[in-house]
Amino acid sequence: MSDTWQKAMKVGIEVVDDDHRQLFALIQEFNAAAQAQGGAVDAGQMAAILTRLDAYVKGHFAREELLQVEAGYDGYEENKRQHDELTHTLAVFIEKFQSGGAGEAKAATEKMQAFLGVWLSQHILKTDMKMRGRILPWAG
Numbered sequence: 001m002s003d004t005w006q007k008a009m010k011v012g013i014e015v016v017d018d019d020h021r022q023l024f025a026l027i028q029e030f031n032a033a034a035q036a037q038g039g040a041v042d043a044g045q046m047a048a049i050l051t052r053l054d055a056y057v058k059g060h061f062a063r064e065e066l067l068q069v070e071a072g073y074d075g076y077e078e079n080k081r082q083h084d085e086l087t088h089t090l091a092v093f094i095e096k097f098q099s100g101g102a103g104e105a106k107a108a109t110e111k112m113q114a115f116l117g118v119w120l121s122q123h124i125l126k127t128d129m130k131m132r133g134r135i136l137p138w139a140g
């Protein structure tokens, strides 16, 4: 499943790994609500999940970037660029969800449902994993 944290994603920095698990939990919540879109999920509930997801994503990126800057990590810029792209994608989606009609909100939600878990899995496995053993000397 692309929306589940796996052992292979362990970076070895506790605060980062805890954040990643929490992000997957929020994505699972988002996906569960999105799947029920045609049925009982109301826009208010969906908006509340999105607000929490957006806030947590931003908080996590800030924590991770600070660790990298403090460590003088040379992968910082690559990581920051990917973080900024995701923040932008999420902002565009939230805008579509809030200001579009019901049809547009539903289509955007379906796209995000397919995208979020895959993005996070790939980002952790391909980019965050490079931090392993290089931010904290005892981590990894």
Ligand SMILES: [Fe+2]
Pocket: 064, 079, 083, 123, 127, 128
């Ligand atoms: Fe990252």
